Amino acid sequence: MISESSLEKLKILAGAAKYDVSCASSGTKRGNTQGGIGNATAWGICHSFAEDGRCISLLKIMLSNYCIYDCAYCYNRKSNDIPRTSFTPDEIANLTIEFYRRNYIEGLFLSSGVLRNPDHTMEQMVSVVKKLRTEQRYNGYIHMKTIPGASQQLVTEAGRWADRLSVNIEIPTENNLKILAPDKDFKSVLEPMKMISTGILESKEERKNHRNAPLFSPSGQSTQLIIGATNDTDHTILKLSSALYTRRDLKRVYYSGYIPVNSYDNRLPALSAPPLRREHRLYQADWLMRFYGFRSDEIVNTENPNLDLDLDPKVNWALRNPHLFPVDINTADPMMLLRVPGIGTHSIQLILMARKHQRLNSAHLKKMGVVMKRAQFFITCNELRSQNVQDLKPEIVRQLLLDKKSLGSDASVQLKLFYPMTPALR
Amino acid sequence: MTIYSFDNTFEGLLTLVFECYSRKQFPDEILSGEGSQSVLFGSTSNIVTDDRKAERVWNGIISRSSEDNAHRIYRVFLSGLPDAPLLLVKYIRLIIDSTKNEETNFSLPVVVEVNKLHQKVCREAQRIHMFTRFQKTIEGSYYASYAPMYDVLPLCIPHFSDRFADQHWIIYDLKRNYGFLYDMKTVSRVVFDDLKVNPQNGQLHASLLAEDEKLFQRLWKQYFKSICIEERRNDKVHRQHLPKRFWKYLPEKL
Numbered sequence: 001m002i003s004e005s006s007l008e009k010l011k012i013l014a015g016a017a018k019y020d021v022s023c024a025s026s027g028t029k030r031g032n033t034q035g036g037i038g039n040a041t042a043w044g045i046c047h048s049f050a051e052d053g054r055c056i057s058l059l060k061i062m063l064s065n066y067c068i069y070d071c072a073y074c075y076n077r078k079s080n081d082i083p084r085t086s087f088t089p090d091e092i093a094n095l096t097i098e099f100y101r102r103n104y105i106e107g108l109f110l111s112s113g114v115l116r117n118p119d120h121t122m123e124q125m126v127s128v129v130k131k132l133r134t135e136q137r138y139n140g141y142i143h144m145k146t147i148p149g150a151s152q153q154l155v156t157e158a159g160r161w162a163d164r165l166s167v168n169i170e171i172p173t174e175n176n177l178k179i180l181a182p183d184k185d186f187k188s189v190l191e192p193m194k195m196i197s198t199g200i201l202e203s204k205e206e207r208k209n210h211r212n213a214p215l216f217s218p219s220g221q222s223t224q225l226i227i228g229a230t231n232d233t234d235h236t237i238l239k240l241s242s243a244l245y246t247r248r249d250l251k252r253v254y255y256s257g258y259i260p261v262n263s264y265d266n267r268l269p270a271l272s273a274p275p276l277r278r279e280h281r282l283y284q285a286d287w288l289m290r291f292y293g294f295r296s297d298e299i300v301n302t303e304n305p306n307l308d309l310d311l312d313p314k315v316n317w318a319l320r321n322p323h324l325f326p327v328d329i330n331t332a333d334p335m336m337l338l339r340v341p342g343i344g345t346h347s348i349q350l351i352l353m354a355r356k357h358q359r360l361n362s363a364h365l366k367k368m369g370v371v372m373k374r375a376q377f378f379i380t381c382n383e384l385r386s387q388n389v390q391d392l393k394p395e396i397v398r399q400l401l402l403d404k405k406s407l408g409s410d411a412s413v414q415l416k417l418f419y420p421m422t423p424a425l426r
Numbered sequence: 427m428t429i430y431s432f433d434n435t436f437e438g439l440l441t442l443v444f445e446c447y448s449r450k451q452f453p454d455e456i457l458s459g460e461g462s463q464s465v466l467f468g469s470t471s472n473i474v475t476d477d478r479k480a481e482r483v484w485n486g487i488i489s490r491s492s493e494d495n496a497h498r499i500y501r502v503f504l505s506g507l508p509d510a511p512l513l514l515v516k517y518i519r520l521i522i523d524s525t526k527n528e529e530t531n532f533s534l535p536v537v538v539e540v541n542k543l544h545q546k547v548c549r550e551a552q553r554i555h556m557f558t559r560f561q562k563t564i565e566g567s568y569y570a571s572y573a574p575m576y577d578v579l580p581l582c583i584p585h586f587s588d589r590f591a592d593q594h595w596i597i598y599d600l601k602r603n604y605g606f607l608y609d610m611k612t613v614s615r616v617v618f619d620d621l622k623v624n625p626q627n628g629q630l631h632a633s634l635l636a637e638d639e640k641l642f643q644r645l646w647k648q649y650f651k652s653i654c655i656e657e658r659r660n661d662k663v664h665r666q667h668l669p670k671r672f673w674k675y676l677p678e679k680l
Contacts, residue, residue, distance in 0.1 A: 004641070007648055014652035032591050039589050046667070047556050048678055050654040053663030060653060095645070101568065101593060102560045104646050137592075259657050274657055353530035364533045 001094050009085050010095070016065040016076050017111050019261070020168070020224060021254045025057040025106040025141040027219030028163045038100060038107075038140035040163060045106050058109040058143060059099055063087055063125055067113030071181035072268055073170065073229050075261040076113050086115075089128040097136050107141030107163070108132070118149035126154060129161040141219075146196065148188040155195045156216075159203075164219040164251070167192045172237050176230040180267055196221045197248045220251035227282060228275040229258040229268055235296075235305040238285055242296035245289065255282040281307040288313055291345060292338045310402060315341045318378055319394040326388040329381040330359050342375030374401060431457040432473040432511070436503050439511055440480035442473045443518050452519065456511040483518070490521050491529045498529075501547045502540055504577045513539060551578040555585055557672050560595060561629065561643075562636040567594035571628040572675055573601035580606075587613050600625060628675045643677040650678035 026044030046055040062076075064086035070078040087095075096108045110128060115121045125144060132138040144162040146155055159165055167189050171177035174186040196217060203216035223244065225237060241253040257274035285307060288294040292314070299313050300306065308316050318325065318341050327340050329351060337348050350368040354360060359382040366372050377389045377397045389397050430445070430453045432438035446452050457470060487496045499514055517540045520528055531537050553574070560568035568590070579599050583606050586597065591610070598605030598621070607616045622631040673679040 002638070002641070002645070007645060010645055010648050011652050014649050018653045018655055032588050035592055037590065037592050041585075045552075045555055048650060048676065049664050049667040050650065051661065051664050052655045052658035053660035053667065054653075054655075054658070055667070056650070056653060059649070098642050099646065099649075101590070102562070102642065102646070103558045103570070103590075140589075257658075259655065276658070350532045354532035357528070357531040358533050360533060367535070367538045368532055 001090060002098065006091065006095070009087055009091075010061075012083050012085050013062045013065060013087060014060065016113075017060045017062045017109070019075060019256065019259065020060065020109070020111055020145075021054070021256045022109065022143065022166060022222055022224060022252070023055050023057050023060070024164075024222070024252060025143075027251060028141065030139050030141075030163070030218075032139050033137065036137035036139050037097070038138050040107070040139065040141045044141070047103065047105055057106045058141065059096055059105045059107070060109040061087070061092065061095075061111070063089075063092065063110060063112035063121075063128065064115050065113050066115055068116070069114055069181070069183040071170070071184065072262060072265045073180055073226055073258065077262065080262065089124055089131060092128045093131040093136060096132060097138065100138070100140055107143070109143045111145040112147070114147060118147040119151050119154060122147050122150040122154040122158065126157050126161070129158065133161045143219075146192045148184055148192060150192060152195055155192055156199060159196060159199045159216040160214055162217055164221060165196050165217045166222045166224075167196070168224040169240075170224065170226050171230055172225050172232045172240050173230070176232060180229065193221065193223070193248055197250075200249065220249070222250060222252040222254060224254040224256055226258050227255050227279055228271065233300075233305040234278075234282060234285070234307045235300040235302065237282065238289070238296040238300055241286060242289055253286060255279050255286070277309050278307065281309060281313060285313045288317075293335055294339075311398065312341075314339070315374060315398075315401060318389065319398055322389045322394050325378045325390065326380045327378060329365065329379050330355050340375055340378045342371035342373065342378070344369075377401075427454045429453060429455045429457065429470040430473055431470050433475055434458040435475060436500055437477055437480040438473060438475040439503060439514060440483040441476045442511075443483045443515055444476075444479035445471075445473055446515065446519075447522075453512065453515060456515065458508070458511065486522055487518060490524070491527045495521065495529045498540070498544050501581065502543050504581070505543055505547050506577050507543070510543065513543070547576050547578060547581075550574055550576045551581040553669075553672070554578055554582045554597075557668075557676060558582075558586070558597060559675065559677055560590075562639045563630065563634050564636055565594075566636065567596070569596050569598070569623075569630055569634075571598040571600050571605070571623055572672075574599060575671075577602060579604075583613055598623070600628065626674060627680060643680075647678050647680075 024044055025040070026042060028040045029042040030040040032039045044057060046057045048056040050056055065076045066084050066086065067076050067078055092110065099105045100107070110125055112121050112125055115124070129142055129144055132142065142162045143164040143166065144158055146158065146165050146167045148167060155165070169189050171180055177184060177186065199216040200220060203213065206213035225240070227237070244250040244253055257276050257279035258271065259274045260268065260271050262268065263270065285299045288299060289296060294317070298317055307313055318339070327336055334348060334352060337343060337351065338345070347369045351360065351365070354364065354368070361382045362372060365375070365381065376386060377392065380388070428451050430442055432442050442456070484496055487499065499518065502510060502514060513536065516536050520534070520536060528534065528537065532541070554572060558570045558572065560570045562568055579597060582597070586595065587608055590608070594609055596605055596607045596616070598618070600623070604615060604617050606613050622634055623629065
C-alpha cells in the first residue's frame with residue numbers, strides 16, 4: 001500500500017503540516033494490551049530534532065491539503081497555487097504503524113485542510129484513528145485536530161479514540177480573525193473547544209464511578225495562537241491563554257511566531273524574520289502561569305502591555321516588585337521561592353529537601369543548579385549579606401543583568417536605560 | 427594507602443563495601459578487575475564477589491534510605507566511569523553510618539555528585555529510548571544497535587518489551603558487544619561473534635533487510651526534511667538536542 005509514490009505525498013503533506021507547532025506526546029499513560037503494539041508514557045518522548053531545532057515526536061501530517069477556506073495566514077489556503085494531494089485513511093494508518101515499529105515516532109498528529117465540508121473531513125480523520133486503535137491494536141499516542149464547525153457527534157467519536165484533541169484559535173482577537181479568515185469566527189473555534197472540555201469532564205466524572213468507562217481525549221486539549229500577524233498585544237494574548245487554562249481547562253497553548261507564507265497578501269505585516277524572541281518570551285510567560293502560580297496581569301498589564309524582549313518575564317516581575325525581596329532561602333515559603341529569578345522548579349525541590357538537613361549557603365545553591373547570576377540580587381542565605389535589589393534599586397540590577405548577557409550579537413536591540421515601574425512604586 | 431580491586435560487577439562492589447566494614451578499612455583507591463594497573467604504593471586486596479554479602483549491603487541501603495536510592499546507586503554504577511566505584515563506596519558509607527536518611531541532603535558534595543552522575547546515566551538511557559532505530563529484517567524481526575556512552579541498555583529493556591510486545595527484536599550495544607533479544611515471550615541477553623552489521627552506522631547487511639526497509643528509511647528521511655521550517659533554521663539547537671555521536675546511526679542523518 002505504501003510505495004515509491006507515497007514519497008511525494010509525504011513531502012507535500014508533511015510540509016503542509018509543519019506550521020502547527022504542537023509536538024507534545026505527554027499527558028497520557030497508556031499501557032500496551034495483550035497482542036497489541038505501543039504504549040504512551042506520561043512524560044512523552046522525542047525521537048528526533050528537525051534542523052530548525054524543534055522536537056520531532058509525532059508523525060505530523062495532513063490527511064489532505066485541499067481546503068475550501070481562504071485564511072490569509074495559511075500556507076494551504078484555497079487561493080494558493082501549490083501542489084495538492086491527499087492520503088487515504090489506510091495509507092496514514094499504515095505509515096504510522098511502520099514508522100512506529102521502527103521507533104521513529106511516538107505517535108500520530110493528524111490534521112487536514114477542509115475538504116467539501118467540516119463533517120466530511122472529520123469523518124475521514126476519525127476513520128484513520130479508529131482503524132489504528134481497532135484494526136492495528138495500536139496503543140501509542142494520537143493527537144487529532146478538530147475541524148472548526150464539525151458536529152458534536154463526530155467530536156465525541158474523535159475524543160473516544162484520540163489522546164488529545166485540539167482546535168486552533170490562530171488569531172487572538174475576533175475582529176482580527178474575521179479580517180484574516182473570513183470563513184471563520186470565534187464561535188466556530190470556541191464551540192468545538194467547549195464540546196471537548198465538556199467531554200473530558202464528563203468522562204472524568206464517569207470514570208470515578210466506573211473504572212472502565214470510555215476515555216475521552218485523556219491527554220486534554222490544546223490550541224495554537226499565531227504571534228505577530230496582527231497588532232494584538234502580549235497582554236491580550238496572555239489574558240486569552242489564562243482564560244483558556246482556567247475556564248476551558250486547556251493543557252497547552254502554543255505560540256507560533258508568524259512566518260510570512262503569503263507575503264503578497266496586504267492584510268498581513270511584512271516581516272523580515274519570524275518574531276522568534278517574542279515567541280520565546282511568551283512561552284516563558286506561559287510557563288510562569290502554568291507552573292509558577294503567576295496570574296497573567298502580574299506578567300503584563302495595561303501599563304506594560306508587551307513583554308520585555310531583553311529580560312525574561314520573571315526577572316521583570318521581580319524588578320517591578322522589589323519590596324518583596326530579598327527572600328530568605330532557608331525559611332521562605334515554597335510559593336515565594338518559585339518567584340525568585342534564577343530558581344526553577346527542580347532546584348526548589350532540592351532546596352526544600354536539603355534545608356531540612358542543614359542551613360544552606362550560596363555554594364550549596366550553586367551546586368544545586370540555582371542560577372546565582374540572577375538569584376544573587378533577590379535572596380539572602382546563611383552567610384554575609386550581599387547587595388540585593390532593595391539596596392541597589394531595580395534600575396541598576398536591570399542594567400547589571402543586561403550587561404551580563406551578551407547582547408552584542410543583536411545590535412538592533414537598544415538597551416532601555418529607564419525601567420518602567422508599576423504605579424505603586426513611583 | 428588502602429587499595430581494593432574487584433571484578434567490576436555491581437555485586438562485586440557491594441561485596442567490597444561489606445568487606446570494608448568487616449575489616450574496618452575503607453579504600454583510598456579502587457581498581458576494577460581487568461585494568462590491572464601497576465600499583466606503586468601499598469598492596470591491593472582483591473575482593474571475591476559473594477552474592478550473600480552483596481545482598482546484605484543492598485538491604486542495608488534500602489533500610490537506611492529507600493529502595494529508590496538503592497536503584498539510584500545501581501544506575502550510577504552503570505556509568506562505568508573509573509571514579510564511580512570509589513564515589514559510591516563513600517556514598518553508601520554515608521547512608522549506612524547516618525542515623526537519618528541522608529539521600530536528600532544536597533548540602534553534602536557526595537550526595538550532589540551521585541545525583542549528578544545519576545542524572546547523566548538516566549539521560550543517556552532516555553536517549554536510547556529516543557534514538558533507537560529498528561531495521562526490519564527479511565524474517566520480519568527488528569534489529570537496532572548503538573554505542574551508548576554508559577552501559578544503559580539493561581535500563582531500557584522494560585520500555586521496549588512493553589512497547590514492542592508484538593514484534594521480535596534485538597537491541598545491541600556495539601561498544602560493549604552484547605545485546606538483548608526479545609522473542610515475544612522473554613528477553614534474554616545475547617552475544618554475537620559474527621554480527622552482520624556495519625560498525626560505522628549500525629546498518630544490517632543489505633542481504634538481511636526486508637524488501638521495503640530501505641523505502642521506509644527514505645520515507646523517514648523525507649519526513650525529516652519536510653517538517654523543518656527553513657525560516658526557523660537553528661543548527662545550534664539542533665546539535666544540542668541531537669548529539670552528533672548519534673548521527674551515524676540515524677537514517678534521517680545518514
